[in-house]
Amino acid sequence: MSISPSPTSFVPSIPSENARRALASLSALAVGDAFGSQFFVPDNRSRHRDRELPPGVWEWTDDTEMAASVYREVVRHGEVDADRLAASFADHHDFDRGYGPATGRMLRLVREGADHRDLASGLFDGSGSWGNGAAMRVAPLGAFFADDTVAAAERAAVSARITHTHPEAVDGAVAVAVAAALVARGEVGTPGTFLGRVVDHLPEGALRKGVRAARALLIVPEPVGAAHQLGNGSRVRALDTVPFALWVAAKHLQGTLESALWAAVTPGGDMDTVAAIVGGVLGAGPAGAIDPEWGGRTEALPGWSLD
Template identity: 50%
Template sequence: MEDMTTRPPVPEAARDALEGLALGDAFGERWFPLFRPAPEAHRDIRARRTPEESPWHWTDDTAMALSVHKVLTVHGTVDQDALAAAFGAAYRADAYRGYGAGMHRLLPALADDPPSWRTRTRELFDGQGSFGNGAAMRAAPLGAWFAGDAKEAARQAALSAEVTHAHPEGVAGAVAVAVAASLAAASRGAPAPHGEEFLKQVLRHTPAGEVRNTLALACAVRPDVRPWRAADLLGNGQRVSAADTVPFALWSAAVHLDSLTDALWSTAEGLGDVDTTCAITAGTVAARTGLAGADPVWLQRREALPQWVGEG
């Protein structure tokens, strides 16, 4: 898969991944208990009932992905100090996007002193650094930017992750998602890769550890398994760790690489940290498909991205 050459310009693939990520994020947010209790969510997801409320706001997943995309657009690569500054500025402009506790500690400091990420990120969680899913949730547009170059996507994803996630598992989650999006983007205009082989390609570039181990389990989960059963095995993000989030989201993407809508219904069925799992899945699939085939009602209800995204 990595040697495919039929692909669009890289910035186009990255924008598509960003648009898909935002749609998944906003769609997934609809299934939290704040909006509907779990039994109602399960019923409506399995019946494929689209949430009627509008607008669907996106969360910190999209806010941080926008910062990654902006830095890539300006610099063409991950400039870590510029990314820290972008994260801090976005947080200061709108801190109510659902950021986790660690980011509420870190990002205000980065807004004032971006280079301080080198020490402050390592101070989180009693000096372990974050092993959460926050670096993975924003990584699909980065991977699509480096379409077809999985090795470079992995390297750049690690640079991106390190700004907020010092723990190796937090970095590994971002690497896995970026590689998946790079491979998906490279397959545009060609037949979809087989799901198991797709995941095995991602596995080859994912650093050793819990994320990789669970991703290896995902390679063996059949595509006809009910998504909620796959989530029971692989995790659904409920523990908000990269290892508990990324494998299921990428399994769902891998078995629905030609249908953004099917991929999102599949991922939503796992519930858990459903905005983040849906953001990862949709960002990966949209790196291949764009928004083609997405329900126009969903796109209408989703909160718009900033105008500059379409101008980049």
């Protein structure tokens, strides 16, 4: 995967380590997203069963495209401005990347001048989206703000509400950002301690209960068994996606990115999003090093995110 130029060239006051962590997270997120997306191709279904790498080039989806905007926002500005990030989502929206219909329509309307706040809060009869879209894109933000997990959580919530105002979706983004921050700062401890620290940043609610359930299920050896209890993203809901993705990340804190991504896709479901979250969380830590073969098969990151 070709990654250039330096991500710190925009704002010299931003520590290079922050930007490095965010880029490492984004790069691994893209590999996970692109890898997982290949198993929706009928010709690759036997490869999923046989754990055989699909042929390249692996194209990434909306997960990476939106994560690239998040990455660009924090590296350029060291902050998260909701209006600016919403405009970036809308400007770089590529319909062919697999966006959900509600998000796709919303981003089109933002390009036409509509207010993202009104659109997001009005979705689904005013309840807001509880989907996994805010969680799938947020890991680079968590890696960037790793020095302060409270700040990572706060900014993750801001980034989530641009498109997802339902508490479950916001909490899902917070959980992923905090997990990425903990990995990036090297303070994970045991898998149980890691998930416990994520839980500590979540308010009472369904998502907190889901991550606590993931922690209790760390005794389960195989991802299919865990996904049976936690979900595999097939409902495209934060509650159906984030707990299992964090279970996979926790189980592979000392492993390799490749083994984690195979675990992420093993139960099926929303494979690209689960693998994107796992890749983004592990990406800034020792377990996130990208195997050259996997990186070489993955489509390059969008040039606009790195210019």
